[in-house]
Amino acid sequence: MSAVVRLEDASRPAVNKWVVTVAIAFGSLMAAIDSSIVNVALPQIRGALGATIEEITWVSTAYIIAMVLVMPLTGFLGSFFGQKRVYLASLVLFIAASAMCGLARSLPALIVCRAIQGFGAGALQPTQQAILRQTFPPKEQGMAMRCSRW
Numbered sequence: 001m002s003a004v005v006r007l008e009d010a011s012r013p014a015v016n017k018w019v020v021t022v023a024i025a026f027g028s029l030m031a032a033i034d035s036s037i038v039n040v041a042l043p044q045i046r047g048a049l050g051a052t053i054e055e056i057t058w059v060s061t062a063y064i065i066a067m068v069l070v071m072p073l074t075g076f077l078g079s080f081f082g083q084k085r086v087y088l089a090s091l092v093l094f095i096a097a098s099a100m101c102g103l104a105r106s107l108p109a110l111i112v113c114r115a116i117q118g119f120g121a122g123a124l125q126p127t128q129q130a131i132l133r134q135t136f137p138p139k140e141q142g143m144a145m146r147c148s149r150w
Contacts, residue, residue, distance in 0.1 A: 066118025
């Protein structure tokens with residue numbers, strides 16, 4: 001059995017685990033920042049869109065609900081499609097939705113774009129953790145998890 005593992009390890013290209021850590025940490029960092037940064041800008045967004053307080057809170061609520069809905073699915077998606085594919089698809093979805101949020105000119109459009117952004121962001125952190133566990137040997141995984149949080 002160990003000979004099989006050695007053959008598989010020898011056939012895999014060498015990966016710099018620290019480059020992987022930095023690369024995936026940026027996406028998760030942006031998703032975490034985005035969940036709070038919009039809350040700071042809500043009064044300005046409210047004024048620009050002419051929304052009430054009850055209406056504008058849906059901008060944050062849609063993002064959070066979408067994040068919470070997709071997080072439990074990331075384990076299944078990662079095992080079905082692969083962690084790297086799920087992470088990259090989530091990152092592309094998050095970036096595209098971020099651009100759509102910037103282009104939204106009405107409150108309903110902004111809420112829908114924020115929900116799409118939340119779907120992308122919700123898969124980033126759990127997938128990041130799974131990728132780090134696959135990249136680092138067991139004795140270094142705790143250190144990798146701490147380093148990826150910044």
